[in-house]
Every structure is written in C-alpha cells, then in structure tokens.
Amino acid sequence: MNRNLPNNIEFIQKRIEEELYFFDDMKREASKVMVGQDNLWDRLLIALISGGHILLEGLPGLAKTLAIKTMAKTIDAKFSRIQFTPDLLPADVVGTMVYNPGKNEFYTRKGPIFANLVLADEINRAPAKVQSALLEAMQERQVTIGHDTYSLGNPFMVLATQNPIEQEGTYPLPEAQTDRFMMKVKVGYPNRADEKLIIQKNLSGEIDQDINAVATTHQVLSARNILQGLYMDQKIEHYILDVIESTRYPAQFNLSEIIPYIQYGGSPRASIYLAQASKCHALLNKRAYVIPEDVRAISYDVLRHRIGLSFEAEAENISVDDIITTILNKIQVP
Numbered sequence: 001m002n003r004n005l006p007n008n009i010e011f012i013q014k015r016i017e018e019e020l021y022f023f024d025d026m027k028r029e030a031s032k033v034m035v036g037q038d039n040l041w042d043r044l045l046i047a048l049i050s051g052g053h054i055l056l057e058g059l060p061g062l063a064k065t066l067a068i069k070t071m072a073k074t075i076d077a078k079f080s081r082i083q084f085t086p087d088l089l090p091a092d093v094v095g096t097m098v099y100n101p102g103k104n105e106f107y108t109r110k111g112p113i114f115a116n117l118v119l120a121d122e123i124n125r126a127p128a129k130v131q132s133a134l135l136e137a138m139q140e141r142q143v144t145i146g147h148d149t150y151s152l153g154n155p156f157m158v159l160a161t162q163n164p165i166e167q168e169g170t171y172p173l174p175e176a177q178t179d180r181f182m183m184k185v186k187v188g189y190p191n192r193a194d195e196k197l198i199i200q201k202n203l204s205g206e207i208d209q210d211i212n213a214v215a216t217t218h219q220v221l222s223a224r225n226i227l228q229g230l231y232m233d234q235k236i237e238h239y240i241l242d243v244i245e246s247t248r249y250p251a252q253f254n255l256s257e258i259i260p261y262i263q264y265g266g267s268p269r270a271s272i273y274l275a276q277a278s279k280c281h282a283l284l285n286k287r288a289y290v291i292p293e294d295v296r297a298i299s300y301d302v303l304r305h306r307i308g309l310s311f312e313a314e315a316e317n318i319s320v321d322d323i324i325t326t327i328l329n330k331i332q333v334p
Contacts, residue, residue: 012229012288020223023284025214026074032211033070035201036194037063043185043301044071044159046280048117049223052182052273053138053158055123055305060163062187068119068159075220076213077116078153084126090133094143108145113137116153116217123160127171134158138180155220175308182273183298184305223283230279231289235334240278240295242331244271247307247323258326261318263308274302292333300324 023045030041040056044067047054056064065081072079082093095111112118113134120134137143141152160181162173178184190198246253247265274295281294300321307320 008229009231009288012226012231015226015229016283016286016288019219019226020283020286022215022219026071029074029211029214030067030070033209034063034067035198036190037067037187040064040067040185040187041071042284043183044068045284046277046298047159047182048075048155048157048220049227049283050182050276050280051155051157051224052276053160053180055178055181055184056159056161056187057164057184058161058187059189062189064161064187065119065121068117070211072117073211074213075116075215075217077155077217078114079117079119080112080115081119081121082112083121084123084130086125086127088126088130090129093130093133094137095145097146106146108148108150110145110150111143113143114150114152116155116157118156118158120158120160122162124162124171124173128174131171131173131177135177135180138177155217178305179267179269181305182277183301185301186304227276227279227283229288230282232275232279233290233334236278236290236292236295237275239292239331239334240271240274243295243299243303243327244274246327246331247303253327253331255327255330258323261310261313261316261323263310265308266303266306270303270306274299277302296328296333299328 026045027041034041040063043054046052048071058064069079069081071077082088091111093111094113095109097106098109099106123131123134133143137152137156138158141154141156142149143152144150158181189195242253244266246255247262247270249265250256250259250262277298278290278294281298282288282290285294303324304320307323309318309320309323312318313323
C-alpha cells in the first residue's frame with residue numbers, strides 16, 4: 001500500500017473486508033432474476049450507499065423496475081411504486097388529510113412516498129404540481145401534509161424511470177429537479193449471450209423469484225459511515241474540480257472546440273455528487289482510497305443530465321456523452 005496514505009486507511013480497509021461482504025450477497029441474490037445489467041446494478045448500489053437519487057432512462061422491458069424491486073427485497077426495505085400519469089395529484093404521492101365523520105376530526109393518510117425505496121415510474125408523465133411535491137421529498141427528506149411536516153425513512157431513495165422515445169404527453173423535468181438526481185443512467189439492450197440466457201431461463205422456468213433478504217437497512221447505513229472515512233487525495237479533488245469547471249469554462253482548459261455545444265455546465269451539486277460517487281465506486285471495488293479511474297468511471301452518469309446542450313449540438317448530432325468523452329480525454333489525469 002502507498003506509504004503516503006493516512007494511517008487510518010488500514011483500519012478502513014479492514015472494515016470494508018469484514019463488514020461489506022453483503023455487496024456480493026446482494027448481487028448473488030439479484031442474479032436469480034436478473035441476467036446481465038451489471039452496470040445498472042452497480043449504479044443502483046452506489047446511489048443506495050451514498051444516499052443519492054437515480055434517474056434511469058431506457059426502453060420498456062430492460063429490467064429497470066425488476067432491478068429496483070429486487071434491491072429492496074435484498075435489504076428487507078420498504079418499497080413502493082408510483083405510476084406517474086397526467087392526472088396524478090400531489091396527494092397521490094405524499095398523502096392527504098382525510099375527514100373521519102365518526103370522530104368529527106381529520107387524520108393524516110400517508111402516501112406511497114413513505115418508503116425506503118420509491119419507484120417513480122415514467123416520472124416525466126406527471127405535471128409540475130406533482131413534480132414539486134416530489135422535489136421536497138428528494139431534497140429535504142420530508143413532506144408537508146396540511147400544517148404538519150413528516151420526516152421520511154432512512155435510507156430513503158427515489159428511483160425514477162423515463163422512456164427516451166415516447167415523448168407525446170410528457171412533461172420535461174425542470175433543471176432544478178434533474179439536478180437533484182445524483183446520477184442519470186442509460187439502460188441499454190443486453191448483449192446477445194445474455195439475451196439468449198434470458199430466453200432459456202424464462203422458457204424453462206429456471207428463474208427463481210424467491211429473493212432472500214441478505215442485508216438490512218442498518219448495514220446500508222453502516223456502509224455510509226465507512227464511506228465517509230474513505231481517503232480522497234487533494235490531487236483527486238482538484239481533478240474533480242477540473243472536470244466540472246471545464247463544463248462551465250471550456251476555454252480555460254483548452255477545450256474551445258466544445259464551446260458552441262454547451263449551453264450551461266455542471267452546478268456545485270455536480271462536484272459534490274461526483275466526489276461522493278467516486279468514493280462509493282472505490283468502495284464497491286473494496287478499496288479504502290479513491291483513484292482517478294473511479295472518477296472517470298462514474299463521470300458520465302453524474303454529468304449526463306447536468307450539461308445543457310445548445311442548438312448547434314443538436315443540429316450536429318453531438319450528444320452529452322460525446323462532450324464528456326472530450327473533456328475526460330483532455331483534462332490531465334493526476
């Protein structure tokens with residue numbers, strides 16, 4: 001191990017090896033019903049451990065909902081699913097005050113937001129009123145019903161999905177809300193070998209729907225405590241700042257070629273979440289310290305929804321991922 005690392009690194013490394021074995025147990029349970037999609041599972045685990053929210057974008061049938069439900073089962077957490085539709089009301093999400101004529105009084109009926117893992121399915125199909133109700137829950141970890149404010153559970157995570165193709169009758173998420181998602185993950189088709197295995201398992205009935213709880217929410221919170229102790233060198237911090245600032249001021253980093261394509265860059269939340277996600281990526285790899293590869297591996301998911309593209313980029317078919325690739329190739333790695 002590098003002699004320049006702090007003395008407590010060995011202690012953190014020992015805790016990782018002794019306490020975080022349940023990462024592998026969770027993945028093994030998930031493999032009973034999921035084939036492939038390792039990147040999706042890892043990103044969900046990063047969001048869970050770091051306490052962030054995650055936005056999944058992909059076509060129907062790619063195991064997005066299945067992955068989220070499976071994760072809730074593996075940690076014995078309370079799970080709820082909200083199907084977002086144009087006629088959805090804020091009360092359908094957070095709850096409402098209900099009148100009891102027998103007692104001549106109102107009482108609070110809590111909504112599905114009161115869970116550990118909340119699936120907001122097709123989140124962009126609900127209007128602004130519903131989005132604002134969800135926004136308070138995501139940011140403040142609390143909801144207001146009537147005159148009372150209620151704290152949400154811990155851990156609490158919103159996992160939202162949206163279809164990238166079918167945009168008719170949808171409401172684009174405001175930048176203030178998308179910025180509160182730690183990551184935006186693109187879920188793609190499985191490869192040929194995985195899809196063949198999916199067919200075989202479904203036709204033969206080999207899929208085991210009995211998912212066991214191999215961890216607890218207490219262990220998740222303990223993992224967050226370990227995460228805080230992970231070592232991040234100042235050189236890595238400066239590298240993260242360079243990546244984020246290059247989305248705001250490309251010319252200062254000799255990236256003049258992307259100036260016409262960027263309308264706005266990452267906010268300070270981008271810096272915070274990139275640092276947190278990088279530490280969690282190191283944790284998943286059983287390391288007590290962060291390396292540049294952790295930052296590079298997670299940058300696409302953290303920055304994908306935080307860089308606004310200009311009309312020129314859309315006209316020339318330049319994607320956000322193309323911009324991020326250019327930045328990562330140009331910024332000097334410590």
